[in-house]
Amino acid sequence: xxxxxxxxxxxxxxxxxxxxxxxxxxxxxxxxxxxxxxxxxxxxxxxxxxxxxxxxxxxxxxxxxxxxxxxxxxxxxxxxxxxxxxxxxxxxxxxxxxxxxxxxxxxxxxxxxxxxxxxxxxxxxxxxxxxxxxxxxxxxxxxxxxxxxxxxxxxxxxxxxxxxxxxxxxxxxxxxxxxxxxxxxxxxxxxxxxxxxxxxxxxxxxxxxxxxxxx
Amino acid sequence: xxxxxxxxxxxxxxxxxxxxxxxxxxxxxxxxxxxxxxxxxxxxxxxxxxxxxxxxxxxxxxxxxxxxxxxxxxxxxxxxxxxxxxxxxxxxxxxxxxxxxxxxxxxxxxxxxxxxxxxxxxxxxxxxxxxxxxxxxxxxxxxxxxxxxxxxxxxxxxxxxxxxxxxxxxxxxxxxxxxxxxxxxxxxxxxxxxxxxxxxxxxxxxxxxxxxxxxxxxxxxxxxxxxxxxxxxxxxxxxxxxxxxxxxxxxxxxxxxx
Numbered sequence: 001x002x003x004x005x006x007x008x009x010x011x012x013x014x015x016x017x018x019x020x021x022x023x024x025x026x027x028x029x030x031x032x033x034x035x036x037x038x039x040x041x042x043x044x045x046x047x048x049x050x051x052x053x054x055x056x057x058x059x060x061x062x063x064x065x066x067x068x069x070x071x072x073x074x075x076x077x078x079x080x081x082x083x084x085x086x087x088x089x090x091x092x093x094x095x096x097x098x099x100x101x102x103x104x105x106x107x108x109x110x111x112x113x114x115x116x117x118x119x120x121x122x123x124x125x126x127x128x129x130x131x132x133x134x135x136x137x138x139x140x141x142x143x144x145x146x147x148x149x150x151x152x153x154x155x156x157x158x159x160x161x162x163x164x165x166x167x168x169x170x171x172x173x174x175x176x177x178x179x180x181x182x183x184x185x186x187x188x189x190x191x192x193x194x195x196x197x198x199x200x201x202x203x204x205x206x207x208x209x210x211x212x213x214x215x
Numbered sequence: 216x217x218x219x220x221x222x223x224x225x226x227x228x229x230x231x232x233x234x235x236x237x238x239x240x241x242x243x244x245x246x247x248x249x250x251x252x253x254x255x256x257x258x259x260x261x262x263x264x265x266x267x268x269x270x271x272x273x274x275x276x277x278x279x280x281x282x283x284x285x286x287x288x289x290x291x292x293x294x295x296x297x298x299x300x301x302x303x304x305x306x307x308x309x310x311x312x313x314x315x316x317x318x319x320x321x322x323x324x325x326x327x328x329x330x331x332x333x334x335x336x337x338x339x340x341x342x343x344x345x346x347x348x349x350x351x352x353x354x355x356x357x358x359x360x361x362x363x364x365x366x367x368x369x370x371x372x373x374x375x376x377x378x379x380x381x382x383x384x385x386x387x388x389x390x391x392x393x394x395x396x397x398x399x400x401x402x403x404x405x406x407x408x409x410x411x412x413x414x415x416x417x418x419x420x421x422x423x424x425x426x427x428x429x430x431x432x433x434x435x436x437x438x439x440x441x442x443x444x445x446x447x448x449x450x451x452x453x454x455x456x457x458x459x460x461x462x463x464x465x466x467x468x469x470x471x472x473x
Contacts, residue, residue, distance in 0.1 A: 125337065
C-alpha cells in the first residue's frame with residue numbers, strides 16, 4: 001500500500017476524530033461547570049458525592065471508562081451494544097473531561113477575591129448576575145491556559161477510541177499497520193495530531209489574547 | 216447605652232444602630248454598639264486594628280450578619296432584635312447606602328464607564344440619565360477622559376475615585392467608607408481625601424472608618440473612637456481630638472502623633 005493510499009484511508013477517519021473532539025467539548029465544557037457548582041455546594045452530601053465521582057473519573061483510565069460505557073450495558077442488562085459507537089464514545093469522553101474541567105473551573109472560581117462578590121452584593125447585583133457578569137468572565141480568563149492544556153490532550157486522547165473499534169483516524173491507521181506490517185501509519189497519525197494541535201494552539205492563543213485587555 | 220444624636224437634628228436619622236452585637240466564634244467583635252447618623256453629617260470612626268470598626272460598617276451594609284440589636288434606615292427596621300427583614304426588603308435597604316472598600320474592588324474586566332453604569336442600568340434606571348450622571352461624576356472625581364480605561368490602567372487613587380463614583384451612581388442616601396486610603400501611598404491618599412472632603416461640602420451623609428486623624432478631625436462633624444468592640448469615646452471632633460476624656464483615647468491619639 002502506497003503512502004498516499006494510507007493517508008487517504010486514514011483521512012476518511014478524520015471526520016470521526018473531529019466528531020469525538022468537538023462533541024466532547026460541546027458537552028463537557030458546560031457539564032464541567034455543573035459538576036464544579038455541585039462540588040462547591042454548601043450541602044455536604046452533594047459536595048462529597050460529587051467529589052467522589054470526580055476522583056473515580058480522574059483516578060481510573062479513560063480507556064476503562066470507554067469500555068465500561070460501550071460494553072457495560074451489554075454485560076449488566078444484556079442490552080445490545082450501540083450500533084453507532086460514537087454515542088458511547090462521546091458519553092465516556094464527555095463525562096471524563098467534565099471531571100477535569102470541573103476541577104479547573106473550581107480552581108478558577110475560588111481564585112476570585114471575595115471583594116468582587118461583596119462589591120456586587122452592595123451594588124445590588126443578584127446572585128445570578130454576580131456569577132454571570134462579574135465572576136464567570138474573570139474565571140474564563142484565568143483558566144484559559146489550563147483549558148488549552150486539556151483541549152490539546154483531548155485531541156490526542158481521541159485515539160483511545162480504538163479500544164472500542166470506533167473507526168476514527170487512529171483506529172484505521174492501526175488496522176492498516178497490522179495488515180501491512182508497517183510502522184508508517186503511526187507516523188502519519190503523529191503528523192495528523194501534530195497539525196490538529198497546531199491549529200488548536202493557534203485558536204486558543206487568539207482567544208487568550210482577546211482576553212488580554214485587562215489584568 | 217444611649218443613642219447618639221448628632222447636632223440634635225430633628226428629622227429621622229438616615230442610619231440608626233442600636234445595641235449591635237457581633238461575634239466571630241468566641242471573639243466578641245462588637246459589644247452593644249449604638250449610633251445614629253443624621254442627614255448631611257459625616258461620622259468618622261477611629262480606633263486601633265481589631266477594634267471592630269470595619270465589622271460595624273460591614274454589619275450596617277449587610278456584608279456581615281450581626282447577632283443582635285437593631286439596624287434602621289430612615290426609621291425602618293432592616294434588623295429588629297437580631298432578626299433581619301426579608302431578602303426582598305434588604306434589597307430595598309441596599310439601595311439606600313453605598314460602600315467604598317479598602318481594596319476598591321472594581322470589576323477589572325469592565326471599563327471605568329461600565330463599572331459605574333452597570334448597576335444602575337440593572338436596576339432599570341434610564342439609560343440616558345445613567346450615562347449623563349456617570350459623566351458628571353467622573354468630572355467631579357477628576358477623572359475626565361478615563362471612561363474607556365480599565366482599572367489596571369489607573370493608579371490606586373484613580374481606582375478608588377472610580378469606586379466612589381460607582382457607589383454614587385446609585386444615588387445612595389448614605390455612603391460608607393471602609394478605610395478608603397489604607398491601600399494607598401500618602402500622595403494618592405491626598406487626592407482621595409480631597410474628593411471625600413468635597414462630598415462633605417456637598418452635604419453627602421457619610422460614615423468613614425479611617426486612620427487619617429487630621430482628615431477625621433477636619434472633615435467630620437462627629438467622631439467615634441472604638442476599642443475592643445465598644446465605643447470608648449465620641450463627640451465633636453475638637454472634643455475627641457483636642458480634649459479626650461478617656462485614658463484609652465489619649466493613649467491611642469498619642470501613638471498617632473508620634
